[in-house]
Amino acid sequence: MLRGLCELWGIRPDFRELEKLAASLGSDVPFLLRPGTAVARGRGEVLKYVDWPFDVWYVLVYPGFGVSTRWAYGQVGKTPLTSGREYFNLVSLLENGIPLPEDFWGILENDFELVVEKEYPQVRWIKRRLGEEGSLIALLSGSGSTVFGVFSGRDKAKEAAGDIKKEGFWTVVCRPVEFLEV
Incomplete structure (x- = not known):
């Protein structure tokens, strides 16, 4: 949703800022910003992408x-x-x-x-x-x-x-x- 809104409004925020915003909405929301497989740590906000x-x-x-x-x-x-x-x-x-x-x-x-x-x-x-x-x-x-x-x-x-x-x-x-x- 966040990426879609950025696209709709034609803005290109720094991805780390977008991740911070996502984390403020919910612990596992940053996981939804990118496709792919990730290992989550903490409350779900610390991500490491893996093959x-x-x-x-x-x-x-x-x-x-x-x-x-x-x-x-x-x-x-x-x-x-x-x-x-x-x-x-x-x-x-x-x-x-x-x-x-x-x-x-x-x-x-x-x-x-x-x-x-x-x-x-x-x-x-x-x-x-x-x-x-x-x-x-x-x-x-x-x-x-x-x-x-x-x-x-x-x-x-x-x-x-x-x-x-x-x-x-x-x-x-x-x-x-x-x-x-x-």
Whole structure:
């Protein structure tokens, strides 16, 4: 949105100033200023862009309801949390340009899933359906409610999205974008 407004108004602010403005709007807003893959630190405002070595497609599934971020964070700690050890090893590999292991997808997890799935069983159902459709992994995005599945090809992703859409859910197929100089 910020980049779009700058384009609309014909202004070219210093990118670091734009990042500061974005951070003042929300911790994770700077992440949205550029395409590409980034490792976030702090509250999400410290970013390091890395190469994403996978040619994959995503299916996003919105179940038709939202999950309050405040509620979700309030639930954290009521269920066991992951150690994050595998995640930090993964981040180190990405930051250093080291090839990721073949079982990479199995490392990914989201601590919000247990509490969100308990309150909203549709989320568990969507994850299961994405798996049945052949996703490499299916996870809750952030605190929810959107779920994403990762697919190795566009055709398979489109087929999965179409099948799940027939069951009454909003779906979209997308893929990561290349890093573009701002």
